[in-house]
Amino acid sequence: MEEKLRALEGITYREWQKLKLVIDNKFAEIKYDNILDVSKDTVEELKNIN
Numbered sequence: 001m002e003e004k005l006r007a008l009e010g011i012t013y014r015e016w017q018k019l020k021l022v023i024d025n026k027f028a029e030i031k032y033d034n035i036l037d038v039s040k041d042t043v044e045e046l047k048n049i050n
Contacts, residue, residue, distance in 0.1 A: 018049045 011019070022045050026036060 018046060021049060022046045 008016075022042060023036070025045070026042055030036070
């Protein structure tokens with residue numbers, strides 16, 4: 001978990017807001033699977049948020 005947290009070092013608040021929105025949406029879709037899979041669609045969703 002520490003390694004994942006350190007990967008976020010240097011992220012801006014605006015970037016965090018975008019990332020959080022995508023992650024929250026993705027986990028809402030997969031709430032019973034409990035494992036995040038970063039697919040091409042997930043990355044595209046992040047790119048489309050302005």
